[in-house]
Amino acid sequence: MLKRVIAVASLAVVIALAVFLFRSAGTWLVIDDPLQPAQATVVLGGEVAFRSMEAAAIYKKGFAKEVWLTPGGVSLEDIALAQLGIERPREYTYSQQVLERLEVPPEAIHVLPGATSNTAEEVRAIARQLAEAGGERVIIVTSKYHTRRVKILWNSLVGTRPELVVRYAPDDDFDATRWYRTSADMRAVWREWFGLLNFWAGFPVSSERW
Structure with a gap:
């Protein structure tokens, strides 16, 4: 009887821990x-409007001298469109428009050189630019789920100096406490955990998004 009680109690603990x-x-x-x-405050690629809006707010509060934009990469879709004579605007051009609309001076906005296809490449590019500056x-x-x-990538690839301050876009609607209720939040959590693993x-798996 005692063994059964212990087994049931242990199972309950395991289930509670799993939940x-x-x-x-x-x-x-x-x-x-x-x-x-x-x-500087840096806008990472993705979710252009929200991230750029927060970067503009930080700049206007006087916490940053400049706003930097990561350049992103060139996808197979971009190449295919270019071969057809169709030029698709780079993502950072939308960020520039958002920043300027929110009264960030054009001379304070800088696109980092090179190409950045994933978060690790963005971190390295930012660190290089920061060292030059x-x-x-x-x-x-x-975004909230990406912070x-x-x-972790910054501390591992760059270190604690120079220092990183991570901020999320407050208008981002990611629900961290109930992420399992929407497919968008579920995909975000899965992608982040896969990216961390x-x-x-x-980095055994290469990707343009991680």
């Missing part, structure tokens, strides 16, 4: 560092 970990899979991904003065701190703006991975494993 806790499942529900925490979304909240663990989200961090939001306190704002500090920095050389002699900056000691940078603010990166991204933890950005921080891929990084910890040494």
Whole structure:
């Protein structure tokens, strides 16, 4: 009888732990560092409007001297369209428009050189530009679900100096506590955890999105 009680209790603990970990899979991904003065605030590729809007707000509050945009990469779709004589605007051009509409001076907006096809490449490009500028701190703006991975990649690929401040776009509708209720949030959580596992494993899987 005692063994059965212990077995049932152990199973209940395991189930409770599994439920806790499942529900925490979304909240663990989200961090939001306190704002500090920095050389620049950087808009990562993706979700153009929200990230650019937050970067503009940070700039106008005086926390950053400049706003940097990551250039993104060239996809197979871009190449196919170019071969047909169709030029698709690069994503950062929309970010530029958002920033200028929100009264960020054009001379304060800079597109980083090169190409960045994933988050790791973006982190390296930002670190190079920051070193050239002699900056000691940078603010990166991204989506809520993406913040933890950005921080981990920065600390691993760059280190704690220069310092990174990670901020998320507040208008982002990702629900970290109930991420399993919508397909969009479920995909975001799956992608982030896969991206983290891929990084910890040494990037065995290449991707334009991770």
